[in-house]
Every structure is written in structure tokens, then in C-alpha cells.
Amino acid sequence: MAKQYDVIVIGAGPGGMTAALYASRANLSVLMLDRGIYGGQMNNTAAIENYPGFSSVMGPDLAENMYKGATQFGAEYAYGNVEGVEDHGATKVVKTDTDTFEAKAVIIASGSEYRKLGVPGEEAYGGRGVSYCAVCDGAFFKGREVIVVGGGDSAVEEGLYLTQLASKVTVIHRRDQLRAQKILQDRAFANDKMNFIWNSNVEEILGDDQKVTGVKLVNNQTGEETTLDASGVFIYVGILPKTEQFSDLGITDDMGWIETNDHMETKVDGIYAIGDVRVKDLRQITTAVGDGGIAGQQVFKYIESLADQSAAVK
Numbered sequence: 001m002a003k004q005y006d007v008i009v010i011g012a013g014p015g016g017m018t019a020a021l022y023a024s025r026a027n028l029s030v031l032m033l034d035r036g037i038y039g040g041q042m043n044n045t046a047a048i049e050n051y052p053g054f055s056s057v058m059g060p061d062l063a064e065n066m067y068k069g070a071t072q073f074g075a076e077y078a079y080g081n082v083e084g085v086e087d088h089g090a091t092k093v094v095k096t097d098t099d100t101f102e103a104k105a106v107i108i109a110s111g112s113e114y115r116k117l118g119v120p121g122e123e124a125y126g127g128r129g130v131s132y133c134a135v136c137d138g139a140f141f142k143g144r145e146v147i148v149v150g151g152g153d154s155a156v157e158e159g160l161y162l163t164q165l166a167s168k169v170t171v172i173h174r175r176d177q178l179r180a181q182k183i184l185q186d187r188a189f190a191n192d193k194m195n196f197i198w199n200s201n202v203e204e205i206l207g208d209d210q211k212v213t214g215v216k217l218v219n220n221q222t223g224e225e226t227t228l229d230a231s232g233v234f235i236y237v238g239i240l241p242k243t244e245q246f247s248d249l250g251i252t253d254d255m256g257w258i259e260t261n262d263h264m265e266t267k268v269d270g271i272y273a274i275g276d277v278r279v280k281d282l283r284q285i286t287t288a289v290g291d292g293g294i295a296g297q298q299v300f301k302y303i304e305s306l307a308d309q310s311a312a313v314k
């Protein structure tokens with residue numbers, strides 16, 4: 001028989017862990033499922049400077065503290081690569097690659113993943129110079145020249161982190177203005193190790209039979225082609241929702257993000273979505289945590305309403 005919980009939270013990032021904290025503190029039985037270690041993208045982030053209560057905190061440290069908080073009232077955490085959720089009204093069935101669980105409500109907090117650039121060489125040199133995680137892989141490039149592709153918060157923040165390790169960091173951006181927050185831009189422009197190549201697209205990641213040696217670039221204003229040597233290429237060209245496994249529920253928009261109301265309710269009763277995976281303007285740890293608190297509270301009300309309905313039937 002499938003193991004039963006009041007609430008299953010899919011994803012143990014900041015949103016999922018906060019939802020688990022609120023729901024378990026309301027005396028609900030809660031299981032968090034994640035296919036990786038708890039903490040989500042916080043584990044790939046060096047210094048976090050925009051989480052209240054800390055002037056700066058290491059991502060993995062914040063993840064650890066959130067996990068302690070999330071589990072203190074009995075919420076459980078388990079490995080689970082969720083392959084689908086079935087809606088049977090008052091019961092939801094959550095299937096992973098190894099188990100089947102049942103719950104009265106499900107909170108989807110599966111987050112987002114880095115978008116690929118989609119150029120030749122990107123896949124072939126994955127783990128051999130191409131990376132999507134400066135904190136994980138930056139140390140391999142100590143004293144070497146690296147390239148960062150993108151112009152958003154991730155590109156600039158991770159580029160700045162890489163200046164502590166690499167001898168030179170070149171940001172290649174497709175426009176002549178960064179999208180990143182002003183404070184990050186100011187820091188990047190003031191950093192001697194940061195360089196910028198504007199209006200340019202990476203056409204190919206080049207390498208020898210072992211590792212990355214550079215990139216082929218095209219200036220999208222002049223059409224001029226150049227080659228830039230580097231040992232590492234860090235790609236930060238945006239994020240995509242991790243929602244493929246929920247497509248049958250009909251709760252996503254055209255791009256795959258999940259639509260919710262202010263109560264984090266999706267179109268399906270008893271299924272909630274929080275954090276990066278939602279349609280929203282600002283994807284931050286703070287906003288994920290806020291979503292998690294709301295969903296944890298709403299799920300309590302929803303489960304109470306189910307109990308009231310079943311009492312009325314009797």
C-alpha cells in the first residue's frame with residue numbers, strides 16, 4: 001500500500017522547506033521529496049546578500065539552517081525523482097521512479113534549471129570546461145581565463161565570484177547593456193578582472209580532444225567573427241521551469257511555468273505551486289520563502305475543509 005501523508009512537497013529548496021515548516025508546525029504529516037540534496041539552487045550560490053537577517057551568508061549554510069527549521073516539527077525528507085502527480089479529488093497520488101505516495105494535498109516547489117545555450121561544443125565539453133555552476137566548478141579554473149555568457153543577475157554575480165579564482169573573466173553579452181541589478185553592474189564595472197564583450201553571440205564552444213580552449217564569437221552588429229581563448233565557459237542565459245512531469249495536470253502556461261492565485265492555488269484543488277516554478281515577476285529566495293509560508297498555511301485550511309466535508313457526509 002502506498003505510504004500516506006497529509007501533504008507532499010515536491011522540491012526541497014527554500015520555498016519547499018518553508019512550506020514543510022508551516023504545514024508540519026500546523027500538525028500535518030509532511031513529506032518533502034527531492035531528487036537532489038535539500039537547498040536547491042542555494043547550494044550553487046556563494047554569498048547571498050539579499051536574505052534578511054544576514055549581511056552575507058553562504059548558500060549551503062543557509063540551506064542547512066533552513067533544513068533544520070523545516071524538519072523540527074516532524075516533516076520528513078526523502079530522495080524522490082517525481083515522475084507524475086495524479087489528481088483523484090481528495091487524494092493525490094505522487095509517483096517517483098521508485099515509489100508511490102498518497103497525500104491529501106501536494107505543493108509543487110520543483111524550481112527552475114539553467115537554460116542551455118544550444119551551440120556546438122556545449123554538450124561535448126560539458127564537465128570539461130563548460131559549466132553552469134561557478135561555485136561548484138570555479139576552483140578548477142584557478143589562475144586561468146574564463147568566459148561567462150549572459151547579462152543577467154546570475155551571469156554577473158557568478159562572474160564576480162569567479163574573479164576570486166580566475167585570472168580574467170570575460171562576460172559575453174548579446175546586447176550592449178546588462179540586465180543585472182544596478183548594484184551588481186556597479187561592482188562588475190569596478191572589478192579589474194572583469195571584461196565585457198558586447199553585442200556578441202557565442203556561435204561555438206571550441207576545444208581539443210580533452211577540454212575547452214575558447215569560443216567562436218560573432219558580433220551581431222557588424223557580423224565580424226572572432227575567436228577568444230579561455231579554459232572555461234560558464235553559461236548563464238536564463239532559466240526554465242522544471243514542470244515537464246506536471247504537464248498532464250493542465251496547470252502550466254505556454255512556457256511551462258505554473259499559474260497560481262495569491263493563495264498559491266493552481267487550477268486543481270489541493271495542488272499548490274510555490275517559488276521559481278510559478279508565473280511571477282521576482283524569482284528570489286525571499287519570494288520563494290514567502291510563497292512557501294502562504295502555501296503551508298493554505299494547505300492546512302484546505303485539509304480542514306476536506307475533514308468538514310467528510311463529516312457533513314456522515
Ligand code: NAP
Binds near residue numbers: 050117178282283284
Ligand atoms: P535572466 O535574468 O533571464 O537573464 C538571462 C540573460 O541571458 C539575459 O541577459 C539574456 O539577454 C541572456 N540570454 C538569454 N538567452 C540568450 C541566448 N540564447 N544567448 C545569449 N544570451 C542569452 O536569468 P538569470 O540571470 O539566470 O536570473 C534568473 C532569475 O533569478 C532572475 O529573476 C534573477 O533576478 C534571479 N537571480 C537573482 C539573483 C540575486 O538577486 N542576487 C542572483 C541570480 C539570479 P537579454 O538581457 O538580452 O535578454
